[in-house]
Amino acid sequence: DIQMTQSPSTLSASVGDRVTITCRASQSISSWLAWYQQKPGKAPKLLIYKASSLESGVPSRFSGSGSGTEFTLTITSLQPDDFATYYCQQYDTYPWTFGQGTNVDIK
Amino acid sequence: VQLVESGGGVVQPGRSLRLSCAASGFTFSRYGMHWVRQAPGKGLEWVAVIWYDGINKYYADSVKGRFTISRDTSRNTLYLHMNSLRAEDTAQYYCAKDTSSDIAPAGISDCWGQGTLVTVSS
Numbered sequence: 542d543i544q545m546t547q548s549p550s551t552l553s554a555s556v557g558d559r560v561t562i563t564c565r566a567s568q569s570i571s572s573w574l575a576w577y578q579q580k581p582g583k584a585p586k587l588l589i590y591k592a593s594s595l596e597s598g599v600p601s602r603f604s605g606s607g608s609g610t611e612f613t614l615t616i617t618s619l620q621p622d623d624f625a626t627y628y629c630q631q632y633d634t635y636p637w638t639f640g641q642g643t644n645v646d647i648k
Numbered sequence: 649v650q651l652v653e654s655g656g657g658v659v660q661p662g663r664s665l666r667l668s669c670a671a672s673g674f675t676f677s678r679y680g681m682h683w684v685r686q687a688p689g690k691g692l693e694w695v696a697v698i699w700y701d702g703i704n705k706y707y708a709d710s711v712k713g714r715f716t717i718s719r720d721t722s723r724n725t726l727y728l729h730m731n732s733l734r735a736e737d738t739a740q741y742y743c744a745k746d747t748s749s750d751i752a753p754a755g756i757s758d759c760w761g762q763g764t765l766v767t768v769s770s
Contacts, residue, residue, distance in 0.1 A: 542709065575756045577692070584742055584760035585684075585692060596758065628692050632755025635706045639692040 543567050543631050547640035553648040560616040562643045564629035569609045573633035576605055576614045579642075580625045588627075589614065619645070649673040649759045651743050656764030659733055667764055669726040669743030676724040680746035680753025683717060683728045685739035686763075693739070696728065697746070697753055704752075711737075733768045740765050 544567040554560050564574065572592040577585040587596045589605035592612055602617045616623055624647055629640040655667040669681070683695040696707045696717040705717050716729040726743050741764050744757035 573755065579692075584744075584762055585757075586760075587747075587756060587758050590747070590754075590756050630692075630694070630756065636708045637694045637697075637755050639694060642691040 542636055543570060543634055543638055545629055545631055545638050545640040547627075547629055547643050549643060550641065551644045551646065553646055554619050555648045556619055556621060558619045558648075560619050560623075560645060562614045562627055562629075562645075564607075564612045564614070564640050566610045566612075566631055570631045570633035572608045573631060574605070574607065574612050575630045575632065576603075577628045577630065578623075578625045579628065585628065616645075649745065651745065651759060651761035653741065653743050653761045653764035656741065656766045658767045658769060660770050661734060661768055663733055664729070664731045665733060665766060667728040667730070667741055667743075667766070669728075669761055671724045671726065671743075671745070674745065674759075675749075676719075677721045678749040680748065681717075681719060681726045682744040682746060682753075682757055683726075684742045684744055684757070684760075685737075686742070687736075687739045690739075695741070697755075698726070699753060700749070700751070730766070733766075735768050738766060738768045 546565045574592045576589040579585040593605045626642045626644045650672045652670045698717045714732045718727045745759040746753035747758045748754035
């Protein structure tokens with residue numbers, strides 16, 4: 542199975558900060574990488590697909606980049622609504638797998 | 649688009665349970681569908697996918713041979729049949745719609761239900 546490793550596991554930041562989360566795959570997944578946001582008690586929400594494509598309705602402060610084995614999710618100016626847990630997911634090879642998550646909390 | 653899961657509850661180890669997911673607001677028969685779970689306080693784990701045709705199915709290694717995903721297009725309903733349940737199957741189970749209406753699912757989900765909680769305990 543392809544292992545997905547996110548860093549950091551926890552990130553403390555302030556409103557207005559630029560935030561970057563990294564996701565590494567144990568083997569190449571081309572650009573078959575998605576990012577989700579999850580808030581406590583809620584279902585995940587798709588933010589980015591195919592490594593860098595923004596899902597409809599998602600604010601442009603979210604962006605994704607990378608290919609192969611290394612990927613990043615960037616939030617250019619953190620907003621109060623962005624404090625949440627973020628997950629990467631590979632969908633190159635079955636079984637599809639998620640990273641362990643990155644919790645973005647208030648500094 | 650709406651997905652509503654049901655069927656969760658407390659079940660003893662080794663027993664079975666069937667989850668359901670009622671879909672509305674889209675053409676259910678055209679999309680692949682997923683089950684994803686989340687153990688309490690833990691991350692997301694993809695469980696299974698069924699293609700639009702109901703024939704092709706894929707599973708996580710942790711559930712292969714014990715869980716079966718199925719769909720009833722006439723009822724717009726997705727199912728997860730869970731056998732030989734273990735304590736480590738305790739989780740919130742989400743059904744999710746794939747983004748693609750192509751022959752094969754894309755592997756990502758743009759609509760999720762609110763989940764149903766399964767607790768495996770004696």
